Amino acid sequence: MQRYFVSVNDVQMNTVTIQGDDRHHMANVMRFQPGDQVVICQPDETSHIGVIDQIHPEEIKITLLEELDEQKELPITVTVAQGMPKGDKLELIAQKGTELGMHSLLPVQMDRSIVKWDGKKEAKKRARLEKIVKEASEQSHRTIIPHILPMTSLKELDLHQYDYCLVANEIEAKQTDHSSTFREVLGKINKNDQILIVIGPEGGFSEKELAFLDHEHVYSIRLGKRILRTETAPLYVLAALSFYFEEWS
Known part of the structure; x- marks a missing residue:
């Protein structure tokens, strides 16, 4: 219907x-x-x-x-802090993230982001993203429409408002002796928790950004043993969260 x-x-x-x-x-x-x-x-x-x-x-x-008695939303609130990607990749993340249960999308200007938004361009881009998530919410039978938050920088992120901050770090994927797996972090998260997923742009995080995040005591996680594209990484995390909290649990 x-x-x-x-x-x-x-x-x-x-x-x-x-x-x-x-x-x-x-x-x-x-x-x-x-x-x-x-x-x-x-x-x-x-x-x-x-x-x-x-x-x-x-x-x-x-x-x-x-x-209607509908239970369509994830039992946790997930915000995707996405390093600004090139082209229409942010639109893809908005659409597919909505299908996978994302609550909010936060575009983040990072050191290695090539795309730059000024005030006028940001307003136009946000309107486009809002249209995309509305249509995706209707198609996927969501009961809410995800929020498109104003663009920010990494250092302006208020990480302390979230219960858990997960950083997809490609360095972790290259480590064969990696011990802090995504699965272990999932076991610590409770229903109704506020989760922030931080994804770097095409060039990844700069050393300065990784040092800042490490200082904030975030969870640096590996998303498998392969290096994922910037538009694939948030979808991997959302799919894993959906499976863990809606199907496996």
């Missing part, structure tokens, strides 16, 4: 008003008719079956029916 996310202002009592792009999608792409049912997701993470009552040129009216 097709899913749509609405804001607080879209809901009055048990009536939802759909406008803009979603109205266009419902009327012109899906070609819904009065009587058809959809799933409506609200900001409080509740979702309801809704029946379409009226289709107007500017808006669609939907009546909410029963609330």
Whole structure:
């Protein structure tokens, strides 16, 4: 069943008003008719079956029916702090990260990041990423839309607001005698914990950045014995977290 996310202002009592792009999608792409049912997701993470009552040129009216009992979100809150990659890789991370349960995406300007965003470009890029995660949330039947956070630098990260900070370090992957495995760190994490995953850009972390992270007592983890691309690493971690906390546990 097709899913749509609405804001607080879209809901009055048990009536939802759909406008803009979603109205266009419902009327012109899906070609819904009065009587058809959809799933409506609200900001409080509740979702309801809704029946379409009226289709107007500017808006669609939907009546909410029963609330759904859905358990779609990871039992931990995961933020991906992604070193700014080239091209459209951040869009791929946003889309696939949403499918895998990411809660927030935090673009981070790092020493070896080639891409630079100014204020105007950042606003445009964030709007594009927000559109991507909204569509991915609908497709993957999430009950929330991941947050796209303002770009920051590594040193501006408030690492202490998280219960665990995991750094994907390619140096660890090259060590055959590596003892602090990702699995051991997973065993320490509890449900409802706040997790930060820090991923370097294409060129990896600089020595200065690794020294800063080491000083902050983060968990430097190995993601297998191979070197992963910057867009692959966060998806590896999210997939592992999903398997461990939603399937294995």
